Amino acid sequence: MRRDDQAPVGDGHAAVIEPEIRVEGLAKAFGRREVLRDVSFTVARGGFLTLFGPNGAGKTTTLRLVATLLRPSAGSVSVAGYDLKDDPTPVRRAIGVISHDPLLYRDLTAQENLRFYADMYGVEDAARRIGDLLERVELGHRRHDVVSAFSKGMLQRLAIARALLHKPRVLLLDEPHSGLDAHAVDILDGLLGEIRAEHTFVMATHSLRRGLELADQVMILDAGRVVFRQAGRPAEADFAAIYREHVREGALA
Amino acid sequence: MVRKDLVSELRTRETVVSMFLFVVLAMIVFHYAFTVPAGGRLSLLTGGMLWVVFVFGALLGLNRSFAHEKDEGCLDGLLLCPVDRVTIFLAKMTANLVFLGLIQLVAVPLFALLFAPGRIVSHLPVFVVLTALADLGISALGTLLATVSMNTRARDLLLPIVFLPLVIPLLIAAASGTSAVLAGGAGFGALLGRLAFLLVYDGVFLVLAYGTYDLAIGE
Amino acid sequence: MESASTAATKVMARPTTPKLATTTAILAAAGALLTVGLAVGFWVAPTDASTLGFSQKIFYVHAPLGETALLAFGVAFVAALLYLRRGDDRYDRLGVAAVRLGLLFGLLVMITGVIYDRAAWGVWWDWEPRLTTFLIVCLLYSAYFVLRGAVEDESRRATYAALFAVVAFVDVPITFFSIRLLPAGMHPVVIGPSGSGMDYRDFIAFAAGLAGMTLLFVGLLRLELGIEALREELRELKHRLGR
Numbered sequence: 278m279r280r281d282d283q284a285p286v287g288d289g290h291a292a293v294i295e296p297e298i299r300v301e302g303l304a305k306a307f308g309r310r311e312v313l314r315d316v317s318f319t320v321a322r323g324g325f326l327t328l329f330g331p332n333g334a335g336k337t338t339t340l341r342l343v344a345t346l347l348r349p350s351a352g353s354v355s356v357a358g359y360d361l362k363d364d365p366t367p368v369r370r371a372i373g374v375i376s377h378d379p380l381l382y383r384d385l386t387a388q389e390n391l392r393f394y395a396d397m398y399g400v401e402d403a404a405r406r407i408g409d410l411l412e413r414v415e416l417g418h419r420r421h422d423v424v425s426a427f428s429k430g431m432l433q434r435l436a437i438a439r440a441l442l443h444k445p446r447v448l449l450l451d452e453p454h455s456g457l458d459a460h461a462v463d464i465l466d467g468l469l470g471e472i473r474a475e476h477t478f479v480m481a482t483h484s485l486r487r488g489l490e491l492a493d494q495v496m497i498l499d500a501g502r503v504v505f506r507q508a509g510r511p512a513e514a515d516f517a518a519i520y521r522e523h524v525r526e527g528a529l530a
Numbered sequence: 531m532v533r534k535d536l537v538s539e540l541r542t543r544e545t546v547v548s549m550f551l552f553v554v555l556a557m558i559v560f561h562y563a564f565t566v567p568a569g570g571r572l573s574l575l576t577g578g579m580l581w582v583v584f585v586f587g588a589l590l591g592l593n594r595s596f597a598h599e600k601d602e603g604c605l606d607g608l609l610l611c612p613v614d615r616v617t618i619f620l621a622k623m624t625a626n627l628v629f630l631g632l633i634q635l636v637a638v639p640l641f642a643l644l645f646a647p648g649r650i651v652s653h654l655p656v657f658v659v660l661t662a663l664a665d666l667g668i669s670a671l672g673t674l675l676a677t678v679s680m681n682t683r684a685r686d687l688l689l690p691i692v693f694l695p696l697v698i699p700l701l702i703a704a705a706s707g708t709s710a711v712l713a714g715g716a717g718f719g720a721l722l723g724r725l726a727f728l729l730v731y732d733g734v735f736l737v738l739a740y741g742t743y744d745l746a747i748g749e
Numbered sequence: 750m751e752s753a754s755t756a757a758t759k760v761m762a763r764p765t766t767p768k769l770a771t772t773t774a775i776l777a778a779a780g781a782l783l784t785v786g787l788a789v790g791f792w793v794a795p796t797d798a799s800t801l802g803f804s805q806k807i808f809y810v811h812a813p814l815g816e817t818a819l820l821a822f823g824v825a826f827v828a829a830l831l832y833l834r835r836g837d838d839r840y841d842r843l844g845v846a847a848v849r850l851g852l853l854f855g856l857l858v859m860i861t862g863v864i865y866d867r868a869a870w871g872v873w874w875d876w877e878p879r880l881t882t883f884l885i886v887c888l889l890y891s892a893y894f895v896l897r898g899a900v901e902d903e904s905r906r907a908t909y910a911a912l913f914a915v916v917a918f919v920d921v922p923i924t925f926f927s928i929r930l931l932p933a934g935m936h937p938v939v940i941g942p943s944g945s946g947m948d949y950r951d952f953i954a955f956a957a958g959l960a961g962m963t964l965l966f967v968g969l970l971r972l973e974l975g976i977e978a979l980r981e982e983l984r985e986l987k988h989r990l991g992r
Contacts (some may be wrong), residue, residue, distance in 0.1 A: 308903025309988070346609055369612040380607030397611040439607075674916075678909050682899035692896055692913065695889040696920050699927035727927065734919060742912050745833060 295358055297322040297447060297477040298343065303352035305338055312338050313501045316352070320477055320494065322446075327488040328481040330498035331524055336481035337376075339498065340451050343479065344374050357446055370398065373445035373476075375453045379436040383425040387416060387435055390424060391442060398443035410438040415464060430461025437468060448472075450480040454487060466490075485513060485520075499524050549591045549629060553637045556583045577709025580641055581701055584634065585668065589690055591629045592672040595622055596680040609747070619673060619743040627669040634661060656718050657711050663728035664704035667735060671696055674739040677746045703727050776968035782961030807868065809954050811861040813962035814854050815883070821851030821966060822890065822918050829914035832907060841907035844914055846973040848893050850966060855887045878928040885924050889917045 296319035303316040313335045320326045328336045341347045343354055345365045354361040357371040374380075381390050388407065395403035411417045414434040419427070427435065433453065440448065454462055466487070469478075473491055482488040489495070489510055497505040497520060504523045511519065560579050596605070608618065638661075672693060679688040707724040718725075825847035832840035862880045867873055874880075896913055900906040 306904070308906075310903075344610060346606055366612045366614070369610055372610070374606070374610055376606075378604070378606065380604045380610075382604060394607070394611070397608075397613060399612075678896075678912065679899075681902070681905060681909075682896070683901055684899050688896065688899050692892045695885055695892060696916065698885055699920070699923045702927045731923060734923065735916075738916055738919065742833070742915070745908055746912060 294321070296320060297324065297357060298326075298479065299353075299355045300339075300343065301353050303339070303342060303354060304350050305335075305342060305347060306350045311501060313342070316498070316501075316503050318494075318496055318503065318506060320479060322477055323474065324494060325473070325478040325480070325492050326494045326496060327492040328479065328496050328498060329483075329485075329488060329520060330481075333500075334498040335501045336498055337451055340374075340376075340449050340479065340481055344372055344449050345369055370443065371446045373440035373443070373448045374451075375433075375436055375440045375448065376451035377453075377455050379432040380439065381424050381432065381435060384423065386421050386423050387411065387427075388420040390435065391438060394439050394442055400443050406442065407438075410441060413468070414438045428458075429456050430458045430464075433457055433461055434464060437465065441472070445476070447477045447479070450478065450482075452482055453480070454482065454484055485517060489513060489516060497523050548594075549587045549633050550636065552590055553583050553587045553633055554640065556586065557637070557641060576641075577707070577712050578705040580638075580708055581664070581705040583637070584630070584664075585694075585697060585701060587633055588626070588630050588668050588672060589693065591626055591633075592676045592693070593686050593689055595626050595673065595676050615744045615747055616740055618747065619677070619739055622677075623669045623673040623739075626673055627665055630665050630669060634665070656721055657708070659718075659725060660704060660707045660711075660721060660728070663725060663732060664700055667700045667728060667732045668697065670732060670739055671700075671735045674735070674743065674746060677743070700728065700731055703731070771971070775964055775971065779961050779964035779968050782957050782964060784961075807861055807865045809958045811858065811865050812955065813958040814858045814861060815879075816959060817962045817966045818851050818854035818858055818883070818886075819921070820963065821847050821854060821970075822886070822914075822921065824970075825851060825914045826918035829911035829918075832911045833915070838907065841911065842974060842977050843970075844911060845897070846970055846977065848890050848914065849973070850969055852887060852890050852894075854962075854966070855883055855890070858883050859887065878925065881928050882921070882925045886917075886921055889920065893917065 298318075298320040300319070301317050303313055304311070305313040316335070316339060318326065328339065330336050338347065342349055343356065343361075345361055345368055349361075356368045359367045359371070361368055382393070385393070388411070391407045391410070392403065394400075395407060400406055408417070411420050414437055416431060416434055416438070419431065424432070424435070433456075437453075453465060457465065469491060478491070480488065480492075492510050494508050495506070495511065495516070496503060505519060557579075560583070672689075675693050675696075676689055679685055679692065682688050703724045707721050710721060825844045828840045828844040828847060831837070832844065859880060862883065863873060866875055866877070866880065893910060893913055897906055897910050900909055
């Protein structure tokens with residue numbers, strides 16, 4: 278069931294534009310262990326939401342739920358107008374995921390990996406798109422090398438290519454900078470900046486600076502609950518204070 | 531789905547090789563384990579022997595079918611793709627089926643060479659149909675159970691424990707059918723009952739897999 | 750967070766007596782029926798005319814056990830389906846209890862069956878369809894518990910167990926028929942007692958035994974579920990206090 282986007286009407290009053298991502302009353306429990314409680318937020322099209330929070334707060338779980346990898350215990354999620362429960366398939370088509378796991382097959386070459394995912398997603402003109410993306414992440418020269426030989430930075434770059442392959446409207450990033458060397462981080466940041474305008478983002482991170490750089494909405498999760506949520510981008514210093522205020526333990530990097 | 535199969539096969543040269551080695555070694559072991567006086571009685575054993583070997587060989591392959599995704603953490607990558615869960619099942623099942631078939635393609639002539647006379651050749655069609663149906667059942671049931679067992683603690687140990695009791699009916703039909711072929715050369719008529727049974731068996735488990743796979747693989 | 754005393758009082762105030770009373774009644778009825786059935790079977794009913802003689806009486810225990818075991822697995826099957834449908838933990842608990850009892854009854858079936866077969870044909874084990882099926886079925890449902898033990902993730906355990914319960918139950922008739930298919934060695938398939946028809950006294954014994962065994966199953970099931978529920982409450986309490 279698709280809820281149609283309605284463009285603003287010319288005579289001045291804008292009709293309702295459905296947010297790209299809408300999460301309402303989301304809850305998740307593993308057996309008896311409650312991991313998320315009553316999480317709600319929306320992200321407008323083209324927006325960038327950064328999730329902060331200590332380890333175990335539920336950031337990864339939230340992202341996995343939106344990514345259709347987990348089934349919610351309660352609540353609803355809709356992405357690009359499609360409800361996750363009713364139409365997971367179009368949601369999957371609209372989503373690209375970058376997490377600390379590169380989600381690549383070690384025994385295959387870079388090109389083969391991308392080929393596989395391109396096939397699975399039904400990407401048009403796959404060969405050219407693969408080539409373009411490989412160039413963009415500066416891995417063109419390694420395309421025929423088996424992935425098991427790659428460094429962490431290279432793996433992550435390839436993962437970015439994989440995530441962008443099918444031109445997803447939404448990108449979900451789970452601590453994408455973790456474990457990367459400086460060069461890889463630069464490439465990643467550069468890329469994110471480049472594609473910022475074309476996509477909607479949700480990123481979970483520990484890095485204060487990176488998290489705030491591109492965000493237009495910030496949210497803090499603690500112990501499975503949303504403890505702070507604000508549109509706009511706060512200054513680093515302000516936010517550090519806010520974080521300490523709302524979170525029981527630990528400080529941000 | 532088919533493309534997924536191709537990818538699976540491309541890299542799992544290792545799986546096929548292991549399965550094949552196992553099957554050949556098992557046959558040799560059986561040869562020394564069962565010193566039966568030459569004569570008619572042997573044929574009763576050999577049908578069963580062949581299928582025992584195939585079932586355990588299949589188990590090896592099944593254990594590995596999700597190993598790549600699980601070990602390398604790219605199960606998520608697969609789950610993220612906009613494909614029906616059932617499609618994933620069918621793809622995996624087909625891959626397993628192909629592996630099993632490949633093994634059998636080489637193992638059966640070898641078996642004929644080592645043990646039984648060329649009875650199989652004279653009744654090839656029946657034998658092929660029988661084997662195909664049995665393979666389908668093994669792959670369907672096995673893939674479903676492998677999906678479940680890959681998420682558990684004693685991954686490789688659990689699969690045989692849950693798989694073997696369930697596959698006994700299939701084994702009975704396939705083994706006895708093969709023995710019949712080897713012993714007196716039974717034709718389609720004689721084996722019809724078994725073939726029908728295998729068909730029903732396959733149908734039942736395929737339907738079960740179709741209905742429950744979403745739950746088996748998701749979270 | 751509630752105080753310990755409030756939580757404890759809440760739990761203990763919950764009425765458990767009516768349930769327990771019903772369960773006791775059921776078990777009592779079961780006991781009565783079984784006693785009657787066995788009494789009739791052993792003393793009143795005529796001794797079987799064929800070679801089995803007195804040992805045929807074992808059948809009055811064996812057959813009801815068998816039917817009840819299958820009933821238990823059937824209950825587990827339905828519970829599993831309901832769990833997969835609705836995700837209510839209660840169905841999972843019902844399933845586990847049913848399988849456990851089914852396994853217990855199944856083992857008893859095997860034991861009595863072996864004794865019966867020994868009396869009837871003079872062999873301890875003959876690979877005949879009935880008992881062999883039960884052997885496989887017992888192994889199958891033992892695997893159910895192995896599976897439960899091996900699943901780390903609590904949330905998945907029930908799902909996988911339910912899946913297996915469904916598959917296993919479907920496999921039971923399949924297994925039975927496949928064994929009957931096999932031509933090797935003709936066994937007379939014994940479903941009922943041998944001899945020319947059933948004397949009405951035999952029938953009473955049989956029916957009483959069947960009814961009694963079924964009630965026994967129901968009673969034990971309720972007992973198990975009751976114990977499990979109490980355990981759950983205890984866990985809840987600990988959980989609340991621990992926080």
